[in-house]
Structure formats: C-alpha cells, structure tokens
Amino acid sequence: MFKTIEWTPAGVMMLDQRLLPLEEVYVTLTDYPGVAAAIRDMLIRGAPAIGVAAAMGVAIGLREVARQSSDEARDAKFDEVCQLLAGTRPTAVNLFWAIDRMRRKYAATRHLNWPERVAAMEREAVAIHAEDVECCQRIGRHGQVLLAGNSGVLTHCNAGALATGGYGTALGVIRAAVENGKRLHVYADETRPYLQGARLTAWELRQLDVPVTVITDNMSGHFMSKGKIQAVVVGADRIAANGDTANKIGTFMVAVLASYHHIPFYVAAPFSTVDFTLSSGQSIPIEERNAREVTHIRDIQLTPDGVEIGNPAFDVTPSHLITAIVTDQGVARPPFVESLGRLHAG
Ligand code: MRU
Secondary structure, three states, X not given: OOOOXXXXXXXXXXXXXXXXXXXXXXXXXXXXXXXXXXXXOOOOOOHHHHHHHHHHHHHHHHHHHHOOOOHXXXXXXXXHHHHHHHOOOOOOHHHHHHHHHHHHHHHHOOOOOHHHHHHHHHHHHHHHHHHHHHHHHHHHHHHHOOOXXXXXXXXXXXXXXXXXXXXXXXXXXXXXXXXXXOOEEEEEEOOOOOOHHHHHHHHHHHHOOOOEEEEOHHHHHHHHHOOOOOEEEEOOOEEEOOOOEEEEOOHHHHHHHHHHOOOOEEEEOOHHHEEOOOOOHHHOOOOEOOOXXXXXXXXXXXXXXXXXXXXXXXXXXXXXXXXXXXXXXXXEOXXXXXXXXXXXXX
8 A cells, every 4th residue: 555655764755646646656855845845846735644744844854953053043943944834835724733733842842952852853743644544534434424335425636545644534434434334436526627536536546446437527417417426525625613614626616516416515624624713714715826737737738828827726615515524523514613613622
C-alpha cells in the first residue's frame, strides 16, 4: 500500500500526487521552503494531508531555527517558518490548525535544550500524523452505518488516504462500509480542473478493490436520475459553525442535484475542520488557482489564447443541502449550530 506522507530521518517523504496515476514517485524534502512549495504546487493536497505536511514542515524548519545565534533570532526564524507554511493555501483550516498546534508545542518546550526541543517538535508532527489516521478510522466507523449495502455512492474530488494521513474521510466512510461487508459501487466525479477524482480517487479505489465508475462532472445528475446513486459522501476543507461547508469546486452543484433527487448528502471530516470563528460559510476564504489548470491538461492547451479564465478551487455548500456531517466525534445533523455546538462542548 502507498504512503501519502511519512517522517523519515532524511526529511519529509511524500508521494508526488501530480504524477498519479501514471507514475508512483516518492520525493524527500529536506527543508521547510521545500515542504511549503510541495503544498503550494500540490505534490500533496487534501485538507488533512496538508495539515500533516505543514506540521512536518515546521518540524524540519526547527533544524534551521536551532542554528540561529540568539533566542530572539531563533523566535524570529520560527515565526518565518510558520508564516511561509501558513501562506501556501488559504481554504483548508487544517493547515492553520496544525501550525497553531506546532506553535503551542514550541512555546511549551522552551525549557528544553535545543536537541531535545527539535526532537520534541518532530515527535509532535509525527503524533499529528498518527492521530489523523485514527481520526479517519473513527469517521469511517461513525459514517459507515449511513450507507446501505448494494448501493451506489457518489463522491467528488479525492477525500481518501491520499488526502489525509491515511485511510481517508469520505473514502474512509466508504472503506469502513466495505470492511463491514457492504457491497458498494462508487461513482467518482472526475473533478475538473485538477482531476482529483479521475486520477486519485479512481487509483485509490482500484488498489482497495472497490468497484468504481469514473464519470465527468456533468454526468452526476444523469446517474442520479437513473437511480444509480443512493448517497453522496464528500470531504471538507472548512466547515463554518452553522454547517456551511467549503469543499472542492463542484461540490455545491452535486449537493443541489442530490437535494433535487432526494438523495442524502453527507460531509465527512475531522471535527477540527469546523471553524467555530466563522458563523457562516460566506467568510471562508476561497483559493483562486492558476489559470493554466483550466486552460491545459498537462501540456495540451484546451482554450484559445487570451481568453479570460476563472479557477476558484473550492465552493461553499450551504448547510440546508447537507443531510449530516460525519466527524470523529460523532454525526451532526441539522440544525448544525446546535449539533456541532454540542459535539464541541464534548
Ligand atoms: O485542492 P485539493 O485537492 O487540496 O482539494 C481537496 C478537497 O477538496 C477535499 O475534498 C478536501 O480537502 C477533503 S480531503 C479529506
């Protein structure tokens, strides 16, 4: 089985997702600017996975922090490391959550000598990774009961092991259902422009031996209308306190279609994806990516030169289109302000 990301003595090893499914190439990044570039350029992507990568980026940056000549210079360098990593992608809250946790560990290890402090920060990043895998497995356990056996499930983008520390969120729910003996057929939206569904979800499901049909993004309404899809499960990059959910561009469209066909629409995400500082999804920052992702597929140009291009990487699905939000802490149902609030209170 592949590894999305791993901490090694040499540095942060990750599978270069840009090359999948044609090539399985691992790269090892030995400094924090390299990790930041890998997140920005989408060698690694998916909200929980970029959180893990950022934590490891901070940990590797500590080696440079430790080489500074005074406490002030070290604290300033640490800030620089965190800021560079935080500036890579704006939408997924997991990135900021992981960096904040590394900042807290940095503050809490002030009393240690530098080799001990560097080691403690590395252990924290490795713990964030391990906890993410367990978190996804809990999401799977909570969510699998929502899927009926012998049914079709649509997913959008890739919210699998490739998008997390391992196991996956939306695909974690599907995996857990299959592990519980349910026969499922997955419909994977290709997910233009970056093709996470066609390239990554299809690749992962093939490895897991889960039957999958790749469809283009404009086919989901057709398959719903033909009775092929009994549930939709997607991941999330950020969930506002009222349940509005930012996820890969096109998710909103799928939710509208699911509502029209009375098909349940589930969001699966770590509870840390809920951003309680935002009362609604309107204030979630939406990343605008390079036009080339739309104008080209690899080196093949699709659009005329000079045409105006839009490329928002995410959209926001309003909470009234969401049947339930499956988290590691349990399943929240509408009204989400109350159900998410209850899970938050513990
Ligand atoms: O731009 P990406 O590939 O990072 O977007 C990924 C998604 O939108 C996923 O659905 C989301 O991050 C959840 S991953 C478990």
